[in-house]
Amino acid sequence: MGRMGTPGDNFRVIAGRYRLEVRLGRGGMGVVWRATDLLLGRRVAVKEISLDETLSEAEARWQRERTLREARAVAQLRHPHIIVVHDIVEQDERPYLVMELIDGGSLADRIAGHGPVVPAEAARIGVDLLGALRAAHAAGVLHRDIKPANVLMEAGTGRVVLTDFGVAQVAGATTLTETGSFVGSPEYTAPERMTGTGTGPASDLWSLGALLCTAVSGESPFRRDSLSGVLHAVLAAEIRPPAQAAPILPVVRGLLERDPARRLDAESAERMLRAFLETGRLPVSERRSLRGVLTAVVLVAAMAGAGVSGAALIMHQEGGGDGPTPSPSPPSVSVSASESPSVPKPSFSRTGSESESPQRAHLKGR
Numbered sequence: 001m002g003r004m005g006t007p008g009d010n011f012r013v014i015a016g017r018y019r020l021e022v023r024l025g026r027g028g029m030g031v032v033w034r035a036t037d038l039l040l041g042r043r044v045a046v047k048e049i050s051l052d053e054t055l056s057e058a059e060a061r062w063q064r065e066r067t068l069r070e071a072r073a074v075a076q077l078r079h080p081h082i083i084v085v086h087d088i089v090e091q092d093e094r095p096y097l098v099m100e101l102i103d104g105g106s107l108a109d110r111i112a113g114h115g116p117v118v119p120a121e122a123a124r125i126g127v128d129l130l131g132a133l134r135a136a137h138a139a140g141v142l143h144r145d146i147k148p149a150n151v152l153m154e155a156g157t158g159r160v161v162l163t164d165f166g167v168a169q170v171a172g173a174t175t176l177t178e179t180g181s182f183v184g185s186p187e188y189t190a191p192e193r194m195t196g197t198g199t200g201p202a203s204d205l206w207s208l209g210a211l212l213c214t215a216v217s218g219e220s221p222f223r224r225d226s227l228s229g230v231l232h233a234v235l236a237a238e239i240r241p242p243a244q245a246a247p248i249l250p251v252v253r254g255l256l257e258r259d260p261a262r263r264l265d266a267e268s269a270e271r272m273l274r275a276f277l278e279t280g281r282l283p284v285s286e287r288r289s290l291r292g293v294l295t296a297v298v299l300v301a302a303m304a305g306a307g308v309s310g311a312a313l314i315m316h317q318e319g320g321g322d323g324p325t326p327s328p329s330p331p332s333v334s335v336s337a338s339e340s341p342s343v344p345k346p347s348f349s350r351t352g353s354e355s356e357s358p359q360r361a362h363l364k365g366r
Contacts, residue, residue: 013038014046014089014091014096015089015090015091015096017037017038017039017089018035018036018037018038018044018046018087018089018096018098019035019036019038020033020035020046020048021033021034021035021036022034024045030047030048030049030050031047031048031050032045032046032047032048033045033046033047033048034101035098037086037098043101044086044098044099044100044101045098045099045100045101045102046096046097046098046099047096047097047099047164048094048096049067049094049095049096049097051063051064051067051094051095060093061093064090064093064094064095067095068088068090068095071085071088071095071097072088073139073140073141074141074165075088076139077135077136077139077141078135079131079132079135079136080131080159081128081129081131081132081159081160081161081162082132082135082136082161082162083099083100083102083152083161083162083163083164083165084099084100085097085098085099086098086099086100099163102152102154102159102161102163103154103155103156104152104153104154104155104156105152105153106148106149106150106151106152106153107125107148107149107151107152107153107160107211107215108147108148108149108151109153110148110153111148111214111215111218115218116214116215116216116217116218116244117215117216118216119216119244119245119246119247119248119276120276120277120280121215122212122215122216122245122248123248123273123276123277124160124277125151125160125212125215126208126212126248126251126269126270126273127270127273127274127277128159128160129146129151129160129162129208129211130208130266130269130270130273131270132162133146133162133201133204133205133208133266134266134267134270136162136165136204137201137204137266141165142199142200142201142203142204143162143165143204143207144193144199144203144204145164145185145188145207146162146188146204146207146208146211147185147187147188147207147210147211148211148214148215149164150162150163150164151163151211186222186227186230186231186234187210187220187222187223187230187234188207188210188211188220188222189203189206189207189234190202190203190206190207190234190260191206191234191235191258192260194231194234194235195235198260200260201266202260202261202263202265203260205255205263205264205265205266205269206255206256206257206260206263208255208269209251209252209254209255209256210222210256212245212248212251212252212255213241213242213245213252213256216242216244216245216248217242217243217244217245219242221233221239221240221241221242221256222234235258239253239256239258241253241256247276247282248272248273248276248282250272250282251264251269251272251273251276251282254268254269255269271283
Protein backbone atom coordinates (compact mmCIF):
# COMPACT_ATOMS: atom_id res chain seq x y z
CA MET A 1 0.00 0.00 0.00
CA GLY A 2 1.04 3.57 -0.55
CA ARG A 3 1.31 6.07 2.25
CA MET A 4 -1.03 8.83 3.25
CA GLY A 5 1.56 11.56 3.33
CA THR A 6 2.37 15.18 2.77
CA PRO A 7 4.14 16.81 -0.19
CA GLY A 8 7.71 15.62 -0.31
CA ASP A 9 7.00 12.05 0.73
CA ASN A 10 7.95 9.28 -1.65
CA PHE A 11 4.58 8.27 -3.06
CA ARG A 12 4.09 5.01 -4.91
CA VAL A 13 3.89 5.24 -8.71
CA ILE A 14 2.09 2.51 -10.66
CA ALA A 15 2.47 1.67 -14.35
CA GLY A 16 5.19 4.32 -14.47
CA ARG A 17 2.52 6.99 -14.68
CA TYR A 18 0.04 7.27 -11.80
CA ARG A 19 1.30 8.56 -8.45
CA LEU A 20 -0.87 7.36 -5.55
CA GLU A 21 -1.02 10.17 -2.99
CA VAL A 22 -3.93 10.05 -0.54
CA ARG A 23 -6.22 7.17 0.30
CA LEU A 24 -9.80 8.38 -0.16
CA GLY A 25 -11.61 5.31 1.06
CA ARG A 26 -11.85 1.56 1.21
CA GLY A 27 -14.68 -0.59 -0.10
CA GLY A 28 -15.46 -4.26 -0.40
CA MET A 29 -13.53 -4.49 -3.67
CA GLY A 30 -10.47 -2.41 -2.90
CA VAL A 31 -8.92 0.93 -1.98
CA VAL A 32 -9.52 4.23 -3.79
CA TRP A 33 -6.65 6.71 -4.00
CA ARG A 34 -6.40 10.32 -5.04
CA ALA A 35 -3.60 10.31 -7.56
CA THR A 36 -1.83 12.34 -10.21
CA ASP A 37 -1.47 11.30 -13.84
CA LEU A 38 2.17 12.27 -14.33
CA LEU A 39 1.92 12.06 -18.12
CA LEU A 40 -1.04 14.44 -18.50
CA GLY A 41 -0.54 16.36 -15.28
CA ARG A 42 -4.08 15.91 -14.00
CA ARG A 43 -5.69 14.63 -10.83
CA VAL A 44 -7.43 11.27 -11.03
CA ALA A 45 -8.90 8.63 -8.75
CA VAL A 46 -7.28 5.19 -8.79
CA LYS A 47 -9.03 2.08 -7.50
CA GLU A 48 -6.72 -0.69 -6.38
CA ILE A 49 -8.66 -3.95 -6.78
CA SER A 50 -8.34 -6.41 -3.91
CA LEU A 51 -7.66 -10.01 -4.94
CA ASP A 52 -8.09 -13.20 -2.97
CA GLU A 53 -4.65 -14.05 -1.60
CA THR A 54 -5.66 -17.68 -0.93
CA LEU A 55 -6.04 -18.55 -4.62
CA SER A 56 -3.54 -20.63 -6.54
CA GLU A 57 -1.41 -18.90 -9.15
CA ALA A 58 -3.63 -20.16 -11.98
CA GLU A 59 -6.82 -19.13 -10.17
CA ALA A 60 -5.38 -15.70 -9.37
CA ARG A 61 -4.43 -15.17 -13.02
CA TRP A 62 -7.92 -16.16 -14.16
CA GLN A 63 -9.42 -13.79 -11.57
CA ARG A 64 -7.25 -10.89 -12.76
CA GLU A 65 -8.12 -11.51 -16.39
CA ARG A 66 -11.82 -11.68 -15.61
CA THR A 67 -11.66 -8.51 -13.54
CA LEU A 68 -9.90 -6.62 -16.32
CA ARG A 69 -12.34 -7.91 -18.95
CA GLU A 70 -15.34 -6.71 -16.99
CA ALA A 71 -13.65 -3.42 -16.09
CA ARG A 72 -13.13 -2.79 -19.80
CA ALA A 73 -16.85 -3.31 -20.38
CA VAL A 74 -17.66 -0.73 -17.69
CA ALA A 75 -15.10 1.61 -19.24
CA GLN A 76 -17.15 1.63 -22.44
CA LEU A 77 -20.11 3.24 -20.67
CA ARG A 78 -20.58 6.88 -21.58
CA HIS A 79 -23.13 8.83 -19.57
CA PRO A 80 -22.94 12.13 -17.66
CA HIS A 81 -24.04 10.38 -14.47
CA ILE A 82 -21.65 7.41 -14.67
CA ILE A 83 -18.07 7.72 -13.48
CA VAL A 84 -15.58 7.99 -16.35
CA VAL A 85 -12.93 5.24 -16.45
CA HIS A 86 -9.78 6.67 -18.05
CA ASP A 87 -7.47 3.68 -17.93
CA ILE A 88 -7.00 0.13 -16.68
CA VAL A 89 -3.49 -0.96 -15.72
CA GLU A 90 -1.67 -3.71 -13.85
CA GLN A 91 1.12 -3.39 -11.33
CA ASP A 92 2.67 -6.39 -9.57
CA GLU A 93 -0.11 -8.56 -11.03
CA ARG A 94 -2.78 -6.41 -9.41
CA PRO A 95 -5.45 -4.52 -11.45
CA TYR A 96 -6.00 -0.78 -11.05
CA LEU A 97 -8.84 1.33 -12.45
CA VAL A 98 -8.00 4.96 -13.23
CA MET A 99 -11.11 7.15 -13.05
CA GLU A 100 -12.14 10.78 -13.08
CA LEU A 101 -11.74 12.46 -9.72
CA ILE A 102 -15.01 13.93 -8.46
CA ASP A 103 -14.59 16.94 -6.18
CA GLY A 104 -17.22 16.20 -3.56
CA GLY A 105 -18.41 13.53 -1.19
CA SER A 106 -20.97 10.79 -1.52
CA LEU A 107 -24.69 10.91 -0.91
CA ALA A 108 -23.98 8.97 2.29
CA ASP A 109 -21.61 11.75 3.38
CA ARG A 110 -24.26 14.35 2.53
CA ILE A 111 -26.89 12.60 4.65
CA ALA A 112 -24.48 12.03 7.55
CA GLY A 113 -23.29 15.64 7.54
CA HIS A 114 -26.45 17.56 6.71
CA GLY A 115 -29.36 15.18 7.21
CA PRO A 116 -31.89 13.82 4.71
CA VAL A 117 -32.78 15.66 1.52
CA VAL A 118 -36.20 17.00 0.56
CA PRO A 119 -38.36 14.88 -1.80
CA ALA A 120 -37.62 17.16 -4.77
CA GLU A 121 -33.87 16.64 -4.33
CA ALA A 122 -34.39 12.90 -3.93
CA ALA A 123 -36.42 12.93 -7.16
CA ARG A 124 -33.60 14.78 -8.97
CA ILE A 125 -31.07 12.24 -7.73
CA GLY A 126 -33.41 9.44 -8.74
CA VAL A 127 -33.86 10.79 -12.28
CA ASP A 128 -30.09 11.07 -12.76
CA LEU A 129 -29.44 7.57 -11.43
CA LEU A 130 -32.24 6.08 -13.53
CA GLY A 131 -30.63 7.59 -16.62
CA ALA A 132 -27.29 6.07 -15.60
CA LEU A 133 -28.85 2.66 -14.97
CA ARG A 134 -30.73 2.67 -18.24
CA ALA A 135 -27.45 3.32 -20.08
CA ALA A 136 -25.62 0.60 -18.15
CA HIS A 137 -28.40 -1.94 -18.58
CA ALA A 138 -28.65 -1.22 -22.30
CA ALA A 139 -24.95 -2.12 -22.53
CA GLY A 140 -25.53 -5.35 -20.60
CA VAL A 141 -23.89 -4.13 -17.38
CA LEU A 142 -25.56 -4.54 -13.97
CA HIS A 143 -24.24 -2.45 -11.08
CA ARG A 144 -25.41 -4.69 -8.18
CA ASP A 145 -24.39 -2.32 -5.38
CA ILE A 146 -26.57 0.80 -5.63
CA LYS A 147 -26.35 2.59 -2.28
CA PRO A 148 -25.72 6.15 -1.02
CA ALA A 149 -22.00 5.52 -0.56
CA ASN A 150 -21.68 4.78 -4.29
CA VAL A 151 -23.39 7.97 -5.42
CA LEU A 152 -21.08 10.97 -5.62
CA MET A 153 -22.29 14.57 -5.42
CA GLU A 154 -20.00 16.99 -7.24
CA ALA A 155 -19.35 20.14 -5.23
CA GLY A 156 -20.51 23.35 -6.85
CA THR A 157 -22.55 21.71 -9.62
CA GLY A 158 -24.62 19.15 -7.71
CA ARG A 159 -23.87 16.64 -10.47
CA VAL A 160 -24.85 13.11 -9.46
CA VAL A 161 -22.33 10.42 -10.42
CA LEU A 162 -22.81 6.67 -10.03
CA THR A 163 -19.50 5.05 -9.15
CA ASP A 164 -17.96 1.84 -7.85
CA PHE A 165 -19.00 -0.74 -10.39
CA GLY A 166 -16.64 -3.01 -8.44
CA VAL A 167 -19.24 -5.75 -8.05
CA ALA A 168 -20.80 -5.08 -11.42
CA GLN A 169 -21.80 -7.99 -13.59
CA VAL A 170 -21.63 -8.14 -17.34
CA ALA A 171 -24.60 -9.99 -18.82
CA GLY A 172 -23.71 -13.54 -19.77
CA ALA A 173 -20.47 -13.60 -17.78
CA THR A 174 -19.49 -15.22 -14.52
CA THR A 175 -17.97 -12.45 -12.45
CA LEU A 176 -15.15 -11.97 -10.01
CA THR A 177 -17.67 -11.85 -7.20
CA GLU A 178 -19.68 -14.97 -8.12
CA THR A 179 -17.88 -17.27 -5.68
CA GLY A 180 -20.82 -18.59 -3.72
CA SER A 181 -20.63 -15.85 -1.09
CA PHE A 182 -22.93 -12.88 -0.85
CA VAL A 183 -21.75 -9.66 -2.48
CA GLY A 184 -23.27 -6.23 -2.01
CA SER A 185 -24.98 -4.28 0.76
CA PRO A 186 -27.86 -6.30 2.30
CA GLU A 187 -29.98 -3.24 3.18
CA TYR A 188 -30.08 -2.33 -0.52
CA THR A 189 -30.15 -5.80 -2.09
CA ALA A 190 -33.18 -7.14 -3.97
CA PRO A 191 -34.99 -10.22 -2.64
CA GLU A 192 -34.25 -12.29 -5.74
CA ARG A 193 -30.53 -11.74 -5.22
CA MET A 194 -30.86 -12.64 -1.55
CA THR A 195 -32.47 -15.96 -2.42
CA GLY A 196 -30.22 -16.66 -5.38
CA THR A 197 -33.15 -16.97 -7.77
CA GLY A 198 -31.59 -14.57 -10.25
CA THR A 199 -30.46 -11.05 -10.85
CA GLY A 200 -31.17 -8.57 -13.61
CA PRO A 201 -31.85 -4.89 -14.28
CA ALA A 202 -34.85 -5.00 -11.94
CA SER A 203 -32.52 -5.84 -9.03
CA ASP A 204 -30.73 -2.51 -9.45
CA LEU A 205 -34.13 -0.76 -9.44
CA TRP A 206 -35.06 -2.31 -6.07
CA SER A 207 -31.80 -0.93 -4.68
CA LEU A 208 -32.69 2.50 -6.06
CA GLY A 209 -36.04 2.35 -4.27
CA ALA A 210 -34.28 1.68 -0.97
CA LEU A 211 -31.81 4.49 -1.73
CA LEU A 212 -34.65 6.99 -2.29
CA CYS A 213 -36.10 6.04 1.11
CA THR A 214 -32.72 6.60 2.72
CA ALA A 215 -32.26 9.92 0.96
CA VAL A 216 -35.48 11.41 2.38
CA SER A 217 -35.38 9.79 5.83
CA GLY A 218 -31.72 9.16 6.60
CA GLU A 219 -32.13 5.40 6.97
CA SER A 220 -32.86 2.41 4.79
CA PRO A 221 -36.31 0.88 5.47
CA PHE A 222 -34.52 -2.47 5.76
CA ARG A 223 -32.01 -1.49 8.41
CA ARG A 224 -32.05 -3.82 11.41
CA ASP A 225 -29.71 -4.63 14.29
CA SER A 226 -28.49 -7.89 12.77
CA LEU A 227 -27.85 -9.43 9.39
CA SER A 228 -30.61 -11.98 9.98
CA GLY A 229 -32.97 -9.11 10.76
CA VAL A 230 -32.03 -7.35 7.52
CA LEU A 231 -32.59 -10.54 5.53
CA HIS A 232 -36.03 -11.03 7.10
CA ALA A 233 -36.93 -7.39 6.43
CA VAL A 234 -36.02 -7.70 2.76
CA LEU A 235 -37.56 -11.11 2.17
CA ALA A 236 -40.68 -11.29 4.31
CA ALA A 237 -41.53 -8.39 6.61
CA GLU A 238 -44.05 -5.71 5.74
CA ILE A 239 -42.34 -2.96 3.77
CA ARG A 240 -42.94 0.43 5.32
CA PRO A 241 -41.57 3.34 3.29
CA PRO A 242 -40.84 6.38 5.48
CA ALA A 243 -43.49 9.07 5.87
CA GLN A 244 -41.08 11.56 4.24
CA ALA A 245 -41.42 9.63 0.97
CA ALA A 246 -45.15 10.41 0.70
CA PRO A 247 -44.81 12.87 -2.25
CA ILE A 248 -43.09 10.18 -4.35
CA LEU A 249 -44.66 7.15 -2.67
CA PRO A 250 -46.02 5.44 -5.82
CA VAL A 251 -42.51 5.42 -7.28
CA VAL A 252 -40.97 4.05 -4.08
CA ARG A 253 -43.63 1.39 -3.71
CA GLY A 254 -43.33 0.42 -7.37
CA LEU A 255 -39.57 -0.01 -7.09
CA LEU A 256 -39.86 -1.94 -3.81
CA GLU A 257 -42.08 -4.62 -5.30
CA ARG A 258 -40.72 -8.01 -4.25
CA ASP A 259 -41.72 -9.69 -7.51
CA PRO A 260 -39.22 -8.39 -10.11
CA ALA A 261 -41.73 -9.10 -12.88
CA ARG A 262 -44.13 -6.58 -11.30
CA ARG A 263 -41.50 -4.05 -10.28
CA LEU A 264 -41.73 -0.55 -11.73
CA ASP A 265 -39.44 -0.28 -14.74
CA ALA A 266 -36.77 2.38 -15.13
CA GLU A 267 -38.50 4.30 -17.91
CA SER A 268 -41.77 4.60 -15.98
CA ALA A 269 -40.02 5.57 -12.75
CA GLU A 270 -37.99 8.24 -14.52
CA ARG A 271 -41.07 9.64 -16.24
CA MET A 272 -42.96 9.86 -12.95
CA LEU A 273 -40.10 11.55 -11.11
CA ARG A 274 -39.58 14.05 -13.94
CA ALA A 275 -43.25 14.95 -13.79
CA PHE A 276 -42.94 15.46 -10.04
CA LEU A 277 -39.97 17.79 -10.53
CA GLU A 278 -41.82 19.81 -13.15
CA THR A 279 -45.20 20.07 -11.42
CA GLY A 280 -44.65 19.14 -7.78
CA ARG A 281 -47.05 16.24 -8.26
CA LEU A 282 -46.93 12.79 -9.75
CA PRO A 283 -48.94 12.20 -12.94
CA VAL A 284 -52.70 12.12 -12.24
CA SER A 285 -53.12 8.77 -13.99
CA GLU A 286 -50.48 7.15 -11.78
CA ARG A 287 -52.00 8.48 -8.56
CA ARG A 288 -55.51 7.51 -9.62
CA SER A 289 -54.42 3.98 -10.53
CA LEU A 290 -52.74 3.37 -7.18
CA ARG A 291 -55.63 4.90 -5.23
CA GLY A 292 -58.11 2.74 -7.14
CA VAL A 293 -56.14 -0.41 -6.37
CA LEU A 294 -55.93 0.34 -2.66
CA THR A 295 -59.64 1.18 -2.47
CA ALA A 296 -60.52 -2.00 -4.35
CA VAL A 297 -58.48 -4.14 -1.99
CA VAL A 298 -60.22 -2.70 1.08
CA LEU A 299 -63.68 -3.13 -0.44
CA VAL A 300 -63.00 -6.65 -1.68
CA ALA A 301 -61.83 -7.69 1.78
CA ALA A 302 -64.95 -6.21 3.36
CA MET A 303 -67.40 -7.75 0.90
CA ALA A 304 -65.82 -11.12 0.14
CA GLY A 305 -67.98 -12.79 2.79
CA ALA A 306 -71.11 -11.50 1.05
CA GLY A 307 -70.23 -13.36 -2.14
CA VAL A 308 -69.45 -10.28 -4.20
CA SER A 309 -67.17 -10.97 -7.13
CA GLY A 310 -63.74 -9.45 -6.42
CA ALA A 311 -62.89 -9.37 -10.10
CA ALA A 312 -66.08 -7.51 -10.97
CA LEU A 313 -65.45 -5.01 -8.18
CA ILE A 314 -61.91 -4.24 -9.30
CA MET A 315 -63.06 -3.93 -12.92
CA HIS A 316 -65.65 -1.42 -11.75
CA GLN A 317 -63.03 0.54 -9.81
CA GLU A 318 -60.66 0.66 -12.79
CA GLY A 319 -63.23 1.32 -15.45
CA GLY A 320 -65.67 3.56 -13.62
CA GLY A 321 -66.63 7.17 -14.17
CA ASP A 322 -63.06 8.38 -14.54
CA GLY A 323 -62.58 6.29 -17.66
CA PRO A 324 -59.78 3.80 -18.34
CA THR A 325 -56.55 4.28 -16.44
CA PRO A 326 -53.46 4.50 -18.63
CA SER A 327 -50.58 2.13 -18.01
CA PRO A 328 -47.95 1.50 -16.90
CA SER A 329 -48.88 1.99 -13.29
CA PRO A 330 -47.52 0.87 -9.94
CA PRO A 331 -48.08 -2.83 -9.20
CA SER A 332 -51.77 -3.72 -8.93
CA VAL A 333 -53.75 -6.56 -7.39
CA SER A 334 -56.01 -8.92 -9.31
CA VAL A 335 -58.59 -11.17 -7.67
CA SER A 336 -60.37 -14.01 -9.46
CA ALA A 337 -64.12 -14.47 -9.46
CA SER A 338 -63.73 -17.70 -7.52
CA GLU A 339 -61.88 -15.93 -4.73
CA SER A 340 -62.25 -17.44 -1.28
CA PRO A 341 -62.80 -15.23 1.79
CA SER A 342 -59.01 -15.23 2.24
CA VAL A 343 -58.15 -12.30 -0.03
CA PRO A 344 -54.50 -11.76 -1.04
CA LYS A 345 -53.04 -8.40 -0.13
CA PRO A 346 -50.39 -6.44 -1.99
CA SER A 347 -46.84 -6.69 -0.70
CA PHE A 348 -47.05 -3.29 1.02
CA SER A 349 -50.58 -3.44 2.44
CA ARG A 350 -51.45 -3.51 6.11
CA THR A 351 -54.08 -5.81 7.55
CA GLY A 352 -57.06 -5.45 9.81
CA SER A 353 -57.16 -2.37 11.96
CA GLU A 354 -53.91 -1.14 10.41
CA SER A 355 -55.46 -0.56 7.00
CA GLU A 356 -55.49 3.21 7.48
CA SER A 357 -51.72 3.75 7.50
CA PRO A 358 -50.38 7.32 7.18
CA GLN A 359 -49.32 6.56 3.61
CA ARG A 360 -52.73 5.16 2.64
CA ALA A 361 -54.54 8.05 4.33
CA HIS A 362 -52.34 10.43 2.36
CA LEU A 363 -53.14 8.70 -0.91
CA LYS A 364 -56.89 8.55 -0.23
CA GLY A 365 -56.89 12.21 0.61
CA ARG A 366 -55.54 13.20 -2.79
